[in-house]
Amino acid sequence: MITTLSGSNVFMIENELKNTLKAFTQKFGDIAVEQIDGSETDLQSITETLTNLSFLSPNRLIILRRGSANKQFIDLIEKIFESIPPTNEVIIVEPNIDKRLSYYKSLKKLTQFKDYVGLDFGQLARWVVDTVKELDGSITNNDARYLVELTGLNQMRLFNEITKLLNYQKEINSSAIELLIEPTAQTTIFQLLDVAFSGDGKKLLKIYDDQKMQGEEPQKIIAMLTWQIHILALIKAAGNKSPSAIASETKVSPFVINKSIGIAKRLSKQDIQNLISNLLELDIKLKNKTVDVDDALMQLLLSINN
Numbered sequence: 001m002i003t004t005l006s007g008s009n010v011f012m013i014e015n016e017l018k019n020t021l022k023a024f025t026q027k028f029g030d031i032a033v034e035q036i037d038g039s040e041t042d043l044q045s046i047t048e049t050l051t052n053l054s055f056l057s058p059n060r061l062i063i064l065r066r067g068s069a070n071k072q073f074i075d076l077i078e079k080i081f082e083s084i085p086p087t088n089e090v091i092i093v094e095p096n097i098d099k100r101l102s103y104y105k106s107l108k109k110l111t112q113f114k115d116y117v118g119l120d121f122g123q124l125a126r127w128v129v130d131t132v133k134e135l136d137g138s139i140t141n142n143d144a145r146y147l148v149e150l151t152g153l154n155q156m157r158l159f160n161e162i163t164k165l166l167n168y169q170k171e172i173n174s175s176a177i178e179l180l181i182e183p184t185a186q187t188t189i190f191q192l193l194d195v196a197f198s199g200d201g202k203k204l205l206k207i208y209d210d211q212k213m214q215g216e217e218p219q220k221i222i223a224m225l226t227w228q229i230h231i232l233a234l235i236k237a238a239g240n241k242s243p244s245a246i247a248s249e250t251k252v253s254p255f256v257i258n259k260s261i262g263i264a265k266r267l268s269k270q271d272i273q274n275l276i277s278n279l280l281e282l283d284i285k286l287k288n289k290t291v292d293v294d295d296a297l298m299q300l301l302l303s304i305n306n
Contacts, residue, residue, distance in 0.1 A: 002081060004092040004107045007116035011155035013095060016114070017063065020091065024061045032057035039069035046073050050090060051083045058087060065093040067103075074103045081110050119155060120254055124148045127155070131162055132172060139172040146174055150183045153253065189224040190259055196304040197266060204301055219286075222297060226279055231256060233272050235264040275304070 005013045025033060036049050046064065054060045067073050073080070084090060092111060097104050107113055119127060128144040139147075147165075151158050161181055165172045168180060183191070195204045208221075231252060238246045243261060247254040278300055285291055 002084065002090045002092065002111040004094060004111040004113045005116065006094045006097050006107075006113065008095065008118045009116035009155060010095055011159060012116040013093065014156075016116070017091065017093070021061070021063075024059075024089070028057045028059050028061075032059060033061045033063075035063040035065070037065050037069075038067035038073060041070070043070060043072040043076070046070065047076075047080055047083075050080060050088065051085065053085055053087065060088045061091070062088060063091045063093060067092055068094055068097055068101070074101075074106075077103065077106050078110065118153060121145075121148060121153065121258065124153060124155065124158065128158060128162065131159065132166070135162070135166055137162075137166045137170045137172060143172060143174050143177065147172075147177050147181065149259070150177065150181050189221070189228050190263075192221075192301065193225070193228055193263060193304075196301045197263060201302055205298070208298060208301070219293070222279065222283065222286075228260070229272065229275050229279065231260050232264045232267065233276070235260055236267065236269055236272055278303075 005016055007013065021033065032054055034049055036046060038046060041049075046067070050062055050064070067077075092107060094107070097107070125141065125144045125148050128147055129139055129141060132139045132144075147161065148158065151161055162172075164180055165176055168176055192204065192207055195207060234250045234252065235246060235257065238249070241249075243257045244254060246252070247257045250257075282296055282300055285296065286293060
């Protein structure tokens with residue numbers, strides 16, 4: 001049997017591989033497993049690995065990663081697959097395969113094709129609750145959502161953070177999350193803007209100082225602010241369209257759109273234009289004059305709600 005594991009959800013792909021390996025090695029042992037990388041292996045070696053029989057085991061499991069990196073393999077894929085004996089189980093791992101390629105079409109036609117897509121915010125929050133429970137811990141729905149807000153939509157990172165939290169205590173709550181989890185840069189920039197619009201200068205300074213202590217340079221913060229304001233402009237331009245419609249049309253994550261809508265509703269188009277102009281003015285000033293970058297950026301943030 002030949003199986004293809006593809007899609008953006010690397011966590012689910014690796015989890016599927018782990019389970020398959022576990023089941024296979026329990027039955028046939030480690031000696032019957034071989035892993036190869038198409039970006040580091042020539043065509044002859046790939047072909048021999050996929051098609052040779054094992055003299056030490058009745059069955060073999062071959063895991064081929066990045067076969068797409070070997071053009072000769074792509075060109076001869078159908079012929080090679082025809083030569084694979086039924087005793088060889090093959091798993092092709094191609095997370096980021098280009099769907100326009102003939103290689104993708106061949107895999108869809110010739111293999112059992114499994115496409116693991118990323119989970120949305122709500123699905124991830126429910127997955128967190130279920131995963132924590134499976135690991136003999138507990139977490140409320142609200143705290144699961146809070147954890148996802150801080151870490152973003154990367155399921156692999158979420159699992160690692162869950163493991164870290166459960167090593168600290170079996171009942172995961174907001175206090176433990178705030179103590180142990182470092183927010184993604186994207187989440188922090190959203191918080192910066194949200195606090196700036198609320199007029200809480202003291203909290204704004206604290207968030208900014210925290211970013212500096214973590215080594216974030218002002219220029220990077222400016223770049224991320226620009227990206228976030230771009231998202232606000234897209235939402236504002238979309239008028240009364242639903243978050244899902246905006247995400248679909250703009251190709252921006254639904255999670256990002258939903259987090260930004262609250263701020264966007266508090267702004268007029270003129271407010272967003274002013275923000276863009278102020279950021280542009282700051283960028284020009286930084287490139288042409290000797291100024292204190294931290295001070296200039298903080299003055300911009302503090303002036304937002306004035």
